[in-house]
Amino acid sequence: MNIQFRENQEAASPLTVKTAIADCDIHPARATRTELYPYLAKRWQHHLEIYGVHAYQGMMEGPPYPKAQPNASRRDAYPPEGGPQGSSLAFMQKQLLDPNNVQLGVLNPLNTGQGIRNHELSAALCSAINDWQIDKWTSKDKRLKASIVVGNEDGLSAAAEIRERAGDKNFVQVLLLSRNVEPLGQRRYWPIYQAAEEAGLPVGVHAFGFGGNPITPSGWPSYYIEEMVGHSQCQQSALASLVLEGVFERFPKLKMVMIEAGFGWAPSLAWRLDKAWQRLRSEVPHVKRPPSEYIREQVWWTTQPMEDPESREDLFDVIKWIGWDRLLFATDYPHWDYDEPSRVLPAGVSEANREAFYLGNAKKLYGIN
Amino acid sequence: MARHVIAPVDELPPGTRKFLEIDGRPIAIFNIKGEYFGLMNRCPHQGAALCEGPLIGLAQSSNPGEIEYTKLGEIIRCPWHGWEFDIRTGQSYCDPRRFRVKAYPAHVEPGASVVKGPYVAETVTVKVESDYVVVEL
Ligand code: FES
Numbered sequence: 001m002n003i004q005f006r007e008n009q010e011a012a013s014p015l016t017v018k019t020a021i022a023d024c025d026i027h028p029a030r031a032t033r034t035e036l037y038p039y040l041a042k043r044w045q046h047h048l049e050i051y052g053v054h055a056y057q058g059m060m061e062g063p064p065y066p067k068a069q070p071n072a073s074r075r076d077a078y079p080p081e082g083g084p085q086g087s088s089l090a091f092m093q094k095q096l097l098d099p100n101n102v103q104l105g106v107l108n109p110l111n112t113g114q115g116i117r118n119h120e121l122s123a124a125l126c127s128a129i130n131d132w133q134i135d136k137w138t139s140k141d142k143r144l145k146a147s148i149v150v151g152n153e154d155g156l157s158a159a160a161e162i163r164e165r166a167g168d169k170n171f172v173q174v175l176l177l178s179r180n181v182e183p184l185g186q187r188r189y190w191p192i193y194q195a196a197e198e199a200g201l202p203v204g205v206h207a208f209g210f211g212g213n214p215i216t217p218s219g220w221p222s223y224y225i226e227e228m229v230g231h232s233q234c235q236q237s238a239l240a241s242l243v244l245e246g247v248f249e250r251f252p253k254l255k256m257v258m259i260e261a262g263f264g265w266a267p268s269l270a271w272r273l274d275k276a277w278q279r280l281r282s283e284v285p286h287v288k289r290p291p292s293e294y295i296r297e298q299v300w301w302t303t304q305p306m307e308d309p310e311s312r313e314d315l316f317d318v319i320k321w322i323g324w325d326r327l328l329f330a331t332d333y334p335h336w337d338y339d340e341p342s343r344v345l346p347a348g349v350s351e352a353n354r355e356a357f358y359l360g361n362a363k364k365l366y367g368i369n
Numbered sequence: 370m371a372r373h374v375i376a377p378v379d380e381l382p383p384g385t386r387k388f389l390e391i392d393g394r395p396i397a398i399f400n401i402k403g404e405y406f407g408l409m410n411r412c413p414h415q416g417a418a419l420c421e422g423p424l425i426g427l428a429q430s431s432n433p434g435e436i437e438y439t440k441l442g443e444i445i446r447c448p449w450h451g452w453e454f455d456i457r458t459g460q461s462y463c464d465p466r467r468f469r470v471k472a473y474p475a476h477v478e479p480g481a482s483v484v485k486g487p488y489v490a491e492t493v494t495v496k497v498e499s500d501y502v503v504v505e506l
């Protein structure tokens with residue numbers, strides 16, 4: 001590896017977004033392998049040392065596909081004090097939060113206890129991650145808010161974790177991943193939605209996760225680039241399942257955030273669902289309204305990876321269908337496909353829509369004043 | 370066009386690079402197998418510190434199943450989105466029509482000529498008996 005850096009790492013981003021922004025997808029990392037131990041009972045520390053974890057996917061030492069940069073992260077985001085990208089609050093402040101004038105940063109930890117077959121271990125790890133988020137991040141920087149990580153495959157323990165954290169101002173949403181053992185609308189996940197709705201917390205569905213199934217609907221592809229574009233297919237299946245199983249009908253106050261899988265596909269999926277529903281509604285009589293209505297009322301979208309068509313008019317057309325009040329700006333820091341706030345939105349957007357895109361929508365959805 | 374003294378040659382051995390700021394511009398100087406190249410250290414795509422990426426080669430294919438790997442160590446890959454640029458010319462391989470990164474000629478000058486000028490020394494103490502890497506911008 002020919003990694004070589006400047007001796008004094010400076011913030012790479014110039015101060016270009018003058019107005020405050022929200023960053024709705026930040027990935028905090030652990031600096032060391034044992035950083036969670038203080039939040040884990042001895043029983044689970046020993047379990048990890050002896051047995052490790054069993055995931056639903058076959059590859060135990062990391063994800064099935066290689067990533068484009070070390071730790072799938074920006075190579076300029078290694079903290080000067082060592083450790084992986086995203087593991088230092090001080091460096092995150094210097095490289096991301098301060099120069100970009102981030103007023104609200106939503107943390108979505110990955111590599112947590114989600115997607116682990118041992119449900120007790122999964123619950124313990126998720127709870128530990130949540131304690132760690134408060135201790136290491138949100139209590140140290142008021143701009144940062146955490147997502148409640150839950151043992152997704154065990155709806156009951158997940159709901160218990162949500163209820164325990166409900167009302168705690170350190171948390172602003174519940175975090176799920178897009179690839180699970182079953183499509184996200186299935187009954188086993190309903191206790192999660194019920195608890196989230198009761199707590200008034202949106203449920204974020206972040207791309208990735210490995211539920212043990214091939215990562216595309218037609219099997220295992222050859223390349224990482226296929227995994228990248230496959231995220232939108234995966235979110236489409238999740239969203240179709242949520243609508244058609246009746247989750248939105250059953251939990252009308254539930255808010256879902258689709259994270260890191262694009263949004264350009266939303267209109268066409270909704271059109272297709274509406275058309276099929278007109279013909280097949282007797283199969284799913286619990287879906288009482290056209291699917292597009294639920295989607296437009298109950299779904300929000302983070303922007304990274306920002307859609308980047310050749311013509312900005314195409315982009316504006318898609319956003320017009322989705323609604324300028326539905327997009328939440330995100331950088332995905334410190335990951336390699338990071339979106340730079342000053343460069344993602346083309347010119348020609350009204351001041352009110354810009355403000356909503358960069359900050360207003362997020363503050364409203366997450367209840368931040 | 371001003372010429373700037375960057376470093377004594379033995380401080381920039383083959384395979385290394387040096388980052389510095391000249392007239393407010395972030396610049397990186399590379400030593401690739403004894404040849405020196407200067408590049409603007411800002412990616413024309415979204416502005417990353419481009420030169421903190423890895424130096425790789427250029428993978429090209431005329432037909433599926435046939436891969437040619439050339440220019441080993443001469444392609445810089447952006448640390449953010451992985452766009453590839455030729456450090457000799459600044460040419461982008463992703464979108465050569467719209468993007469290129471500014472390249473600055475760099476070479477070696479003997480100490481005697483550096484002392485005589487017309488050079489600006491960047492925090493480098495110049496001794497007549499050694500050689501120096503010099504960049505023009
Ligand atoms: S900023 Fe360099 S490739 Fe995007």
